[in-house]
Amino acid sequence: MNNDDLFLxxxxxxxxxxxxxxxxxPFGAVIVSDGKIIAESWNQVVVSxxxxxxxxxxxxxxxxxxxxxxxxxxxxLYTSSEPCPMCLSAAYWAKIERIVFANTRAEAAAIGFxxxxxxSELNRHxxxxxxxxxxxxxxxxxxxxxxxxxxPQRTPY
Amino acid sequence: MNNDDLFLxxxxxxxxxxxxxxxxxPFGAVIVSDGKIIAESWNQVVVSxxxxxxxxxxxxxxxxxxxxxxxxxxxxLYTSSEPCPMCLSAAYWAKIERIVFANTRAEAAAIGFxxxxxxSELNRHxxxxxxxxxxxxxxxxxxxxxxxxxxPQRTPY
Numbered sequence: 388m389n390n391d392d393l394f395l396x397x398x399x400x401x402x403x404x405x406x407x408x409x410x411x412x413p414f415g416a417v418i419v420s421d422g423k424i425i426a427e428s429w430n431q432v433v434v435s436x437x438x439x440x441x442x443x444x445x446x447x448x449x450x451x452x453x454x455x456x457x458x459x460x461x462x463x464l465y466t467s468s469e470p471c472p473m474c475l476s477a478a479y480w481a482k483i484e485r486i487v488f489a490n491t492r493a494e495a496a497a498i499g500f501x502x503x504x505x506x507s508e509l510n511r512h513x514x515x516x517x518x519x520x521x522x523x524x525x526x527x528x529x530x531x532x533x534x535x536x537x538x539p540q541r542t543p544y
Numbered sequence: 545m546n547n548d549d550l551f552l553x554x555x556x557x558x559x560x561x562x563x564x565x566x567x568x569x570p571f572g573a574v575i576v577s578d579g580k581i582i583a584e585s586w587n588q589v590v591v592s593x594x595x596x597x598x599x600x601x602x603x604x605x606x607x608x609x610x611x612x613x614x615x616x617x618x619x620x621l622y623t624s625s626e627p628c629p630m631c632l633s634a635a636y637w638a639k640i641e642r643i644v645f646a647n648t649r650a651e652a653a654a655i656g657f658x659x660x661x662x663x664s665e666l667n668r669h670x671x672x673x674x675x676x677x678x679x680x681x682x683x684x685x686x687x688x689x690x691x692x693x694x695x696p697q698r699t700p701y
Contacts, residue, residue, distance in 0.1 A: 395682050403688040409697065413688035433699045437605055438614045438637040439596070448594055457595045467688065469679070472666050473633035478675060479662055480595040480630065485676040489685035498693040499700060505636055509629050510667050518635060519642040522626070525552050528646035531560040531570035531624065536655040540566065542590045543656060 394419055394465040395489050397427065402442070402467040405429030412500065413467070416442035418450040418483075420462040426450035442466060443474035447481050457544055458482040468495050471502040472509055480544070551576055551622040552646050554584065559599070559624040562586030569657065570624070573599035575607040575640075577619040583607035599623060600631035604638050614701055615639040625652050628659040629666050637701070 394417055401415030411430030418426040428445035432438055443466050450459055459481045464470075468490040470478065478486060492503040513520040535541055551574055558572030568587030575583040585602035589595055600623050607616055616638045621627075625647040627635065635643055649660040670677040692698055 391678075391680055392682070395680060395685075399682060399685055399688060403691070406688055406692045406695075406698075409699065412701065413692035415688075432614050432637075432701045436608050436612055436614045438608060438639075438701065439601055439605055439634050444596055448596055451593050451595060455593055457589050457593045467685065469670070471633060471637075473630050473637065475666060475675075476628060476630035476633065476662055477596050479658075479665065480589075480628075482595075483675065485678070487678045487680050489680060489682040490689065491679065494686060494689065498689050501636075505633055506666065508636065509632060509663065513626070518632075518640065521548075521642070521644045522648065523548055523552060523644050523646060525549070525556060525646040528552075528556055528624065529651060531556060531563055531572075532647065532651065532655050534560065535563045535570035538563075541563075542566065544569065544589045544595065 390419075390422070391465070391487055394424070394463075395467070395487060397424070398442075398465045398467045399489060401427055401429040405431065405442075408434075410434040411440065414442040416446040416464060416466040418446050418459065418462055418464050420450070420454075420459065425453050425462070439473065441471065441474050443470050444477050447477050447483070451481065460484060463487060468492070469502070471500075472505050547576075547579070548622070548644055551581070551620075552624070552644060554581070555599075555622045555624045556646060558584055558586040562588065562599075565591075567591040568597065571599040573603040573621060573623040575603050575616065575619055575621050577607070577611075577616065582610050582619070596630065598628065598631050600627050601634050604634050604640070608638065617641060620644060625649070626659070628657075629662050
């Protein structure tokens with residue numbers, strides 16, 4: 388086994404353990420930096436009653452806590468399945484360098500997960516989505532953004 | 545002011561307070577159920593060193609903790625700015641009914657936030673994204689998904 392195989396095998400093992408315990412869906416993830424695992428997690432939506440507790444989100448939060456930074460450059464996310472758009476976006480925000488996944492979104496769809504559909508939803512204009520979305524501009528709405536942009540002490544992320 | 549104005553004004557106030565304190569970007573959100581605010585939050589990426597700590601994600605997690613469920617049907621997410629794809633996907637996973645936002649992703653792009661670009665990235669084939677992505681099927685990769693699908697005690701979410 389090469390390293391990619393080893394780390395993916397661990398992600399799959401975490402997926403299996405977590406779902407056997409009833410903690411959530413059958414998904415696991417590890418984050419590797421400098422050849423070492425710095426975070427490993429699994430889907431905990433059910434046990435934590437947290438819809439954002441996907442394996443990848445949990446692993447990213449854990450890895451950032453471990454390094455005490457909100458970016459994870461030069462790290463790889465190994466995940467048992469192709470990330471949903473929430474988790475993929477989180478990987479971008481975290482500046483993860485590389486993602487390796489075993490199963491596809493089509494394979495997840497075959498057992499009832501809507502990841503594939505969610506990618507299509509996100510690609511629609513906000514007025515054409517299944518979730519009701521309304522743009523409601525406010526008189527002072529832009530003020531916090533303008534103040535942030537003009538603050539020399541701001542921390543971009 | 546009608547209720548939408550009131551709840552959006554609160555989201556904008558949270559955006560301003562949070563970013564003035566240096567806790568993160570200038571973004572705030574509240575979640576309303578049965579006419580009452582059940583969660584309010586703001587971007588805390590910087591203070592918590594957590595790239596997933598966007599206002600909407602934090603508000604969804606807080607609202608789910610408040611009701612002790614991983615779904616928020618019949619609830620509305622008020623957010624100072626159009627959600628990024630991470631936060632919008634989280635709203636879908638949480639089964640939020642309606643989203644009302646004041647500022648647009650173009651207005652966020654104007655002060656340096658990449659939300660708009662992220663929507664484009666997600667719409668590309670995985671091999672054409674700026675993040676390196678590799679599909680690496682594993683011999684036993686589908687096993688956890690098959691076991692989950694065949695488990696009559698599973699909890700869909």
